[in-house]
């Protein structure tokens with residue numbers, strides 16, 4: 001019997017406010033796999049990621065894991081993923097280390113003993129006792145990314161994760177995703193630029209978009 005684990009979405013449609021955003025979006029990611037989401041601004045990459053994270057209900061379609069539909073057990077779904085959106089969600093008054101401790105506590109399988117490794121991985125050790133409000137934009141992004149390393153959730157949902165990162169941190173990001181996949185994890189990543197994700201499938205949202213794109217001059 002196959003032990004393939006997978007996460008899939010079938011025929012998703014999205015509406016935000018009164019507007020239809022996309023329709024007929026299907027995807028499937030298996031353990032060790034990755035999917036790159038692409039598309040012009042406003043085609044719905046962030047909306048799709050929020051939908052996959054269970055934060056935005058599909059207008060149509062459904063989500064499932066290899067062992068059952070997401071809507072049968074939303075708590076189990078939430079425990080199987082880490083979602084990193086545009087907002088880094090750092091608590092400004094807490095130090096870098098305290099932010100990671102807070103997230104380790106929040107994540108269902110968060111492991112506080114991994115905080116040291118997470119700090120080191122994203123070159124945050126020297127900043128560990130600094131309140132997050134003093135971090136630069138790229139450092140704040142690194143703090144958000146360090147969250148990925150605090151637990152063992154199989155599915156990483158990442159919205160433009162390299163935004164604001166310098167070259168070394170960008171390389172670390174792709175290395176860490178590769179290591180996650182090597183252990184059987186999955187990643188779905190929205191990007192505008194390059195994505196160093198060997199063997200990843202690509203999904204372009206443009207053909208599914210119901211948003212009229214204004215022509216640029």
Ligand SMILES: Nc1ncnc2c1ncn2[C@@H]1O[C@H](COP(=O)(O)OP(=O)(O)OP(=O)(O)O)[C@@H](O)[C@H]1O
Nearest residue numbers: 016017021039040041042043044045046047048211
């Ligand atoms: N809360 C909301 N209420 C109404 N419309 C929204 C809301 N959030 C997003 N939208 C609309 O939904 C569409 C998709 O937005 P979304 O942020 O998912 O696109 P995106 O592909 O991630 O864009 P970008 O590349 O600019 O990050 C846009 O046209 C946007 O105006």
